[in-house]
Amino acid sequence: MGSTEKEWRDTAAGAAVARSVLSAEPADCIPLIGFGGTHYAARQTHIALNTRGAFGHISHTREVTSLDAAMIDQMRERTGAVAAYIDRKAIPGKDLARLEGLLSERRIRPLNEGDLMHFGDMSWETYMRVLSLAEQIVPGCRVNLHGQCPDGQPVKIDLDPLLLEEAWRCSQNEFLDGLDTLPLIRLSTQKKPVWPSFITIGENSGNVLHDLISLCVNIIRRGEITFVEGDHLTVFRHRFDPGRARSLGIPPGPLYGQLMNGCTVRVGDREVTPDMVRTRSEKRIHIPGLEKFL
Template structure:
């Protein structure tokens, strides 16, 4: 026995899929027997160790400590297992372990094992790639069954759903290769809430974005979650944020859950937020979100493709710093009401991030990677707003003040001259004269002039 800390693959003689995976692992590399005196069958290859046990995998409480006592310390435990399902579909799954409520299948009630989210991402994506020409679905599962007291990061990888798949050599080979292709990543980690047992939205996010997941709770388990269990999930996932499958839960569930998550100091990112930040270092996203909390507590960042490219091409800095500039909120609001589409195009055409409120309105904050870029973008945005206003109304700019003069049809004035709502209102609003009781009513008689002053310089 080497006594080295290794990636430890635990297989059971009682589990036919586990034996299939073990046999394929042994066929892939030149493993050396290394179990003398441990009570286990042990094989080692470089940084990996196979440990074969005789008991069911889901009841391996305290296995990490037992391995340590035997001189077989594990840095990561991968349980190679079968997945059982009544539908009998061909499926390869990855999941964390623990129990949100009752411990019907190993582990302890309301206890979670330490998750291995980076391994979850690597294994799931490798399974997807390797099974491309096979008829296997690849998916996450929500956190379930034991063991729940494992303090070393651990993960289950499974072949399902019945004996046909458990014994399928192709499936065993795919899982074995995925394990041996394990990559140490540094992806942002989410705790997942909501969805079905197979967590389809969380699975898609791992395949399509740069994040990963620790513990995941399905919609049917949300009612049993309390503050203590949620704290445990974040701690044992080493998580950065929460992701809610919002469409899978009721509004009251979202509100209750959101309040609990925020009370323990974590924030919730929507799927659009996650996809928006894809490809951007998490440290930068964290800076960005913290700055927005400070300036616009109800705002959400929007990261344009151009600033993403600039961040990724920044070779001289590990994590670019957030620089902020602002324009007059009144100016931005006036222009947005007149031509939001044009403003959206402007924002996406610049190397910036910007801020949106929950109702979709733009905030007056511009974010860039250096102060000059932020300032220049803010100046150009202000000019764009003025240009939009000039197109729709009379505008005068003098000494940092912008005066908007608008002439609008006044229904009250028209009614005071005896005109009822109807076709005549429309004609007057279009600038045409109308006749009533032999009297000509000109548009200027029913129009009011409004003037508004906006301070252009924002302090």
């Protein structure tokens, strides 16, 4: 309503707030405690308005340094929070590391904005089952929600590692954007942003796997020279070979860049085309029922 006694005495504003509270309907929210940001909690407000995240206690950036374990316990207990949101950009690195340590000790899981945006209709209990299954598949991994996940039983689906590798190599952004259209959970670690095992929810795992394979096949075919034969997708790649360039008398330097960009160069009285300094490699991927994914 405001920050001074003048606003607090505004009966019309008070009545509007009261009517809003009385007319509000309980929702299936995810109770959170929040950390970081200003007094006005802009990021937390955005999350509360656009996701199922609901905040009780929020500690802004200036207060984070004075928090201790007992205070965080009270924040959780009095809010009924099941997780935390941290405005990471608003908290200095040293304070952020300390806060993350306190939350980890109390087994309070941080959720980022992307997780909350993709939570869909998934219950917290289902999310806990997802975490348990993910830990069995890749111990210590992080789960990344994509699409709008329904509620239900988590199911593991596996993608051919070679197919995943080629699609990821072609276009990481296109692959991740494609995942956002599917009810999928991606597993990642610090050194490996995507594992070939995914988690989906419910009984449609076969359809989800079909769509995932189609996504990979289409990314590869758009980005590379490919050949389809039966159930095999062959990917051809051409790579600039410095050894071939040197053997043709081309010194390292700007001419290498021109050849790599597809330009013909001249060395003395001889023209050298890009094809003359390329090597070709190929990978053959077996995809049962490939025709269905084209």
